[in-house]
Amino acid sequence: MKILLFTQSRCLSCELMKVFLEAKDIPFEERDTGADPQALREMLDQHGSRTTPTLVFTSGEIHEVIVGFDPDRLDQLLAAAPSSDSAIETGNL
Numbered sequence: 001m002k003i004l005l006f007t008q009s010r011c012l013s014c015e016l017m018k019v020f021l022e023a024k025d026i027p028f029e030e031r032d033t034g035a036d037p038q039a040l041r042e043m044l045d046q047h048g049s050r051t052t053p054t055l056v057f058t059s060g061e062i063h064e065v066i067v068g069f070d071p072d073r074l075d076q077l078l079a080a081a082p083s084s085d086s087a088i089e090t091g092n093l
Contacts, residue, residue: 001057001058001059001078001081002029002056002057002058002059003021003026003027003028003029003055003056003057003058004028004029004031004055004056004058005017005018005021005028005029005030005031005053005054005055005056006030006031006033006039006042006043006047006049006052006053006054006055006056007030007031007032007033007052007053008032008033008034008052009032009034009035011052011053013052013053013068013069014052014053016069017053017055017069017071018030020069020071020074024078026078028055031043033052047065048065049065049067051067051068053067053068053069054066054067055074057074057077057081059077059081059082060081060082062077062080062081064077
C-alpha cells in the first residue's frame with residue numbers, strides 16, 4: 001500500500017488528514033504544493049486535482065484519488081486493500 005498526500009501550509013483539512021493517518025499508524029509520503037512547484041504540477045496534471053488535501057491511494061489493483069478530507073472513504077479503501085502483512089502474520093503464505 002502506498003499513500004501520497006498533497007498538502008499546503010495553513011490548510012486545516014490537510015492537518016486533519018495527517019492527524020487521521022498518523023493516529024491509524026498509516027505511513028504516507030507528504031508533498032507540499034506550496035513549497036514544491038513540481039508537487040503542485042503533479043497534483044494538477046497527473047491526479048486532476050486543484051485542491052488540498054489530495055490523497056493518492058495505491059494498493060494492488062486499487063488506485064484512487066481522494067480530494068478533500070474524506071476519512072470514511074479512506075477507511076473503505078483500507079478495508080478493501082490486500083494486505084501481505086496480514087498473510088505473513090497469520091502464516092497463510
